[in-house]
Amino acid sequence: MVMIETKAERMVINMGPHHPSMHGVLRLIVTLDGENVVDCEPVLGYLHRSMEKIAENRTIIQYLPYVTRWDYLATMFTEAITVNAPEKLANVPVPRRASYIRMIMLELSRIASHLLWLGTFVADIGAQTPFFYVFREREMIYDLFEAATGMRMMHNYFRIGGVAADLPYGWVDKCEDFCHYFLPMVDEYERLVTNNPIFRRRVEGLGTIGREEAINWGLSGPMLRGSGIKWDLRKVDHYELYDELDWDVQWDTGGDCLARYFVRVREMRESTKMVLQCLKQMPGGSYENLEAQRMQAGPKSEWNSMDYQFISKKPSPTFKVPSGEHYVRVEAPKGELGVYLIGEDNVFPWRWKIRPPGFINLQVLPQLVRGMKIADIMAILGSVDIIMGEVDR
Amino acid sequence: MLKFLSKVGAYAKDAVQAAKYIGQGMGVTFDHMRRRPITVQYPYEKLIPSERFRGRIHFEFDKCISCEVCVRVCPINLPVVDYKFNSEYKKKELKSYSIDFGVCIFCGNCVEYCPTNALSMTEEYDLSTYDRHELNFDSVALGRLPTKVTEDPLVTPIRELAYLPKGAMEGHQVDHRQRRAGQRPEELMAESKEGTEA
């Protein structure tokens, strides 16, 4: 009897590294059984620029312009960690005003990163329009960044002991304007995406990862919070002055792509609220107000005290990293961004190990896509939110 | 039969739900009919770079004391400071200075740390050339100033968000000469004085 062979051979195909919906240059070797994914192996290293080795022969000041090239969508965070590490090692104080400026910048950067994530994520699923909508708001954040730092993406704004310069005139007003403008815009995205039946069918129950597993894989950020764990380093580590703000950790229990979507959208709203609070509570208020108070009170005024400075002391080009070692981390939009720093009382750090959130979160991808359809790979990869710049460094 | 009917009912409900939510999304889409485009038509309209914008570097030859601090703080030791020690005056004499903008990343470290403010950053950002060696600027080229967007008759200047008046969200809708957000410190002082006197 003649049998019709229904079981096809397994096929190994190669996705990327220059796939349009690959986030950067990631290559996936996918083993397929028909349309089902049997296995998937990510191949990294196409964007490797030896960032860690470069750090070993640069002073911190020289190295600062490099770091925005790790995660080029959440640039403020890479700068924050680069100054936090030597700051904590050398016990450099940060004025309160500087800390508030930093928090504003960090939260704006988080919004920008989540916005772009939203755009690419739904574009991966097949909805192109929101991509252009999110760029509209992201552009505004970058306008604000450009006014304060001089560049849209490669800011070079954070310094050891504070920030490079105070906010320009009118910046606080415009930032407030932006926050009030932005919240209805998030509603707009949600109206566009959240309940869209096509979107729901594509992401609901897709790429589920449980609570235990998420911890065991070492995930962080929205990946972890989407799996029902209330873990946010801003609350856990109490860095900067996040304790003075009134905010909640955003989390969800679904563990699937949809949960991660919810976590990120809610985080955008929460960050906007935090920015508004920061703008109100900032010591000295807007820069024009601070100036006015200083002019009025003369050179000996309290407005010249440490709290109201944007930097404690300008770091000298020969700032020495003291001997000692430690690990510093911040909650970046993609997860825990850390630096393990070993200094030996030299201008150059002896070792500068970066713990990028994308790299650690990416390792769970093969497990998530196993057994799924090939079209789901893009949706799951999109929901993991990786940036190859920081995965490869 | 009942089972079948309830199935049909559920299906119909699903379809209605789907139609509703898609309609909601379409509402957002059609809402854009009454909004103005926000894109900047580049060669005809240009954004005014911010005051702190870090564009091509401007260099003043006479101010430079050849201290080479700019070289030391640059991530790639880029500026080339060519000087000779004049033993008669016991001073360094600058012979030439150059920065290759094909390599520079416009981080602004050199500008920030130059002790004599010989370096500054201009608002020039369109540096494209056919040959990358043309981007290696010597001290003469570094001393040139770019044309301002606001003074170019062929270009409509548009301001960025941070420089618009309070409440305005879009650069197309406001004249670029209109006053930007934020009061001057002097005005704030005058206001608070009035407050205390009254």
Ligand code: SF4
């Ligand atoms: S830091 Fe300034 S003064 Fe010193 S060499 Fe460079 S440009 Fe000249």
Ligand code: SF4
């Ligand atoms: S802007 Fe940065 S990269 Fe360019 S010359 Fe100055 S320090 Fe070097």
